[in-house]
Amino acid sequence: MKKNGLFIVFEGPEGSGKSTQAKLLYKYLRNKNYDVVLTREPGGTKVAEMIREILLHKDIKIFPLTELLLYESARAQHIQEIIKPSLLKGKIVISDRFSDASLVYQGYARGLGMKFVKKINDIVVKDTYPDITFILDVTPEEGLARIKNRTKKKFDRLENENIEFHKKIRRGYLKLAKNKENFYLISTEGRIPQKVHKEIIKVLVKKFSL
Ligand code: TMP
Numbered sequence: 001m002k003k004n005g006l007f008i009v010f011e012g013p014e015g016s017g018k019s020t021q022a023k024l025l026y027k028y029l030r031n032k033n034y035d036v037v038l039t040r041e042p043g044g045t046k047v048a049e050m051i052r053e054i055l056l057h058k059d060i061k062i063f064p065l066t067e068l069l070l071y072e073s074a075r076a077q078h079i080q081e082i083i084k085p086s087l088l089k090g091k092i093v094i095s096d097r098f099s100d101a102s103l104v105y106q107g108y109a110r111g112l113g114m115k116f117v118k119k120i121n122d123i124v125v126k127d128t129y130p131d132i133t134f135i136l137d138v139t140p141e142e143g144l145a146r147i148k149n150r151t152k153k154k155f156d157r158l159e160n161e162n163i164e165f166h167k168k169i170r171r172g173y174l175k176l177a178k179n180k181e182n183f184y185l186i187s188t189e190g191r192i193p194q195k196v197h198k199e200i201i202k203v204l205v206k207k208f209s210l
């Protein structure tokens with residue numbers, strides 16, 4: 001794909017501050033008059049948001065392979081409908097999660113295998129991989145406490161998993177951050193969002209002169 005846009009992704013365990021950072025970055029770039037799209041996975045389009053409702057529904061059992069294929073279906077729609085056209089138009093796309101979440105959640109934590117999930121990711125994502133990925137790191141204890149305090153809402157199907165699952169997710173992301181280029185691991189543990197935001201801007205200015 002010949003694109004002149006920029007694709008930025010935020011990943012990390014539950015409550016790591018991805019959504020906050022994605023929003024802060026969106027506002028920052030908008031203020032600088034960039035054409036920016038803020039989106040999320042699973043979601044970002046009507047169909048993908050409907051699939052999200054199934055995936056996060058609390059009272060249903062979904063088998064790991066079904067779960068993976070639902071995330072990938074939502075992703076296929078998201079890429080075709082939003083991400084690819086926006087990048088081709090030269091926009092900056094910021095996504096709150098993308099294909100590495102499948103590697104970590106379904107591949108590593110659910111046990112389908114990261115290699116297997118990478119194959120499916122490659123089929124779905126093709127040449128639309130991110131230019132840069134920020135992995136925000138937090139312990140499950142602090143991350144889950146943030147969610148509880150923030151929303152007072154009931155945990156969704158994945159947030160509701162046991163602490164061992166969340167520890168595994170964190171390990172999966174740390175593993176991933178070690179092995180890849182264009183990955184920036186940033187700790188949000190005990191830090192205020194503005195400080196993390198500044199660190200992110202510094203990386204982007206250096207790498208892409210934004
Ligand atoms: P969010 O709550 O961070 O928006 O993400 C929704 C949940 O879906 C979160 O628990 C992570 C999970 N997830 C996967 O398990 N696999 C995926 O591929 C994606 C994108 C999200």
